[in-house]
Amino acid sequence: MLNFLARRIAQIVPTLFFVSVLIFSLQQLLPGDPALVMAGEERDPAVIEQIRQQYRLNQPIPVQYVYWLKGVLSGNFGESLRNKMPVRELIAQKLPVTLQLGSMAMLIALLIGIPAGIVSAVKRGTVWDYGANLFALWGISTPNFWLGIMLIFLFSIELGWLPASGYVPLTENWRASLAATIMPAFVLGNAISAVLMRHTRSAMLQVLESDYVRTARAKGLSERSVILKHAMRNALTPIITLGALELGTLLSGAVLTEQIFSIPGFGKLIVDAVFNRDYAVVQGVVLVTATVYITLNLVADVAYILVNPRLRGWTHDRCRPARCSHRAS
């Protein structure tokens, strides 16, 4: 296990290096000139030149990269070209917001998706099954933007129960914080719950037809015990990986939702930074997102092993459990 962990952690460094080179090269493909954008309405050539010099935009890309990498290695991500805030501070400000929103969304998705998937598999072919499938179809096909606006109209304007947008930190006032984040979290969680429901359903169906479930039933165990103790545990293993990857998606994929509800999180930060060609912010945010994503992947792999003891022996070879799941069946 320790060996496996060490090897996986060692893989992270080259991956991040590769990601950083990629971000730097790709952003050069962005059309438009940050100096022009920053110069604002009156595009005075002297001002534009001044900006280029100040932020080394006139230097070759490899030189800019070396300066940036030096900074990052010493914990300095540079400062926003737009508002002079240190990128590190911006990230520290936004990350907790998105993490709160993301975990609430994930909780909602798990609470809806997994029970719905189990019920749908156990009661296959009944009204319950059709209902759950219909819900999943709705969840997948409803655009976040539309759902968000509808919720605002219903709960903020018509009923006046929840604030239409904005954010209050949990530490400041937890009630207000929950009230501000519940709608966006539901919008985000809704789509994921549909995905989780579909996967849980198919995994559960597969497990329910396996020999050991039949054996358990033959032994005369109660149906409840068969499903919750035997079937569910095995069905949930692939769901863990899926959940972790979806959590990663939440980090950067909350863009639209954060925009509608004016939640000052990571998604909003990166969208604004791209539109303003605020390169320093884009680089910092992408790097942090990549790090979080990779870490979540690692956590998922570890959790996978912990949940499914049969996989433990496999961590000694070079096979990544998530990819070798076929050997477990």
Added chain:
Amino acid sequence: MSPMRLALLASALLTSLVGAAQAQTTLRIGIAEDPDILDPSIGRTYVGRIVFSAFCDKLFDIDEKLNIVPQLALSHETSPDGKEMTIKLRPNVKFHDGEPLDAEAAKFSIERHMTLPTSFRKSELASVDHVEIVDPLTIKLVLKTPYSPLIAQLTDRSGMMVSPKAAKEAGDKFGLHPVCAGPYKFVERVQQDRMVFEKFADYWNKDNIHIDRVVFLPIVDATVRLANLKSGGLDLIERVLATDIKDVRADSRLVLSTAPELGYYGLTVNIRNDKAKGPLSQSAKVRQALDLSIDREALNQVVFNGEFTPGNQWVSPTHPYYQKAFPVHGRDVAKAKALLKEAGITSPVTVDYMIPKGAENEAVAQVIQSMAAEAGFDIKIRAVEFATTFKQAQAGEFQIFQINWSGRIDPDGNSYIFMRSKAPQNDGVYSNPEADKLMEDGRLTAKFDERKAIYEKLTGIVLNDLPIIYIYHRTLLIAHTTKLQGYKQMPDGLVRVVGLKFK
């Protein structure tokens, strides 16, 4: 009821009343974007100017009729040769950190705008040679050449005064904790979330400040901004969509406040930078034909429910510098076709028409496209992401570029940088020596009548050459709840908080 209980009840009631009387009031303003940096020397965004007006007073301000009125200054006087401007400052004005606003501080602020390496005010104050202190409350701006738009510049960020002590300590990070001399002082800012300001007890005009706190909340989506206003989450929002006007007017709890904006919406035509050498760049007659094919009033009705103002000049018909000798003409397709014929054009004129992405921009472009088609133009609309349009415009990769200019008080700010030869935003590279001379004269002349005559001549030339085809002037649309009283919209679009109170 026992006397004891009665007394308790009475005291509880009194406490709650006193509590209510002292309840803190907060004005929540929904703005359309997150501003850049809150340093008047470095700030560049329009939305930033809205936020500045809550905490950073200027030497001068404007009134509803675009007259320049004193704010931190008491008066100003320009020498007969136009090369010296003496400004008397208001006495007993303090910055938020308690420092006095005197001649020394004013000199420091103006010099900071002029010399801070990252300052964007340099070009606005380029005519100033140096600043002199005349007495503790009087400064003198000594100019290199007479420059009549200078006073208008001092009604904006160039005229904002900052605390020398705080500015020296913070350098170019001043905008993270700005210290000015306005009605509210800076408390905190969470990027993309909120900016909080608190009433400044020593404000020079404190008798007119009735609200304790002002919070600006950037909400990009106009529909969500309006939803917040309706649900009571906000008290005032800027940039209401023209299509939402009906909705706002129908709501008895909301008030719509409007003013004609200073800027314009126009089509910049690529004249000398057009690599394809299309007919538009080659002949003024073709541009005139396009101009004649557009029915501005119909466009206004179709896209903006008739709420905006059709226009044909760089200032709106309500502006003192509007040239009544050149009224907005009607549509004349026959004449447009005849002009194309005169220019020797037979086939449809293909035009590459660049617009910044956005529903309103696209709607305007489509209406113009269909109108122009009847006169013989085949317009190809190309919607480009906003930040990219700058680069393409500068590189000359367009034949028509539809732009929206937020506008300046002085007509020079709406014309010079777009049409003077080699000016920074002259993307179509228009150049006419006669027009150049008139634009220079406009800067040197201070008397209104003389200047107006100069701009009349310039208007004649521009309307013939048509380097920019002006289409309309937007109406600034601000909505607030009926609880908020005393709100007046100014043509610069800024939200002024002095005098506002809650019912």
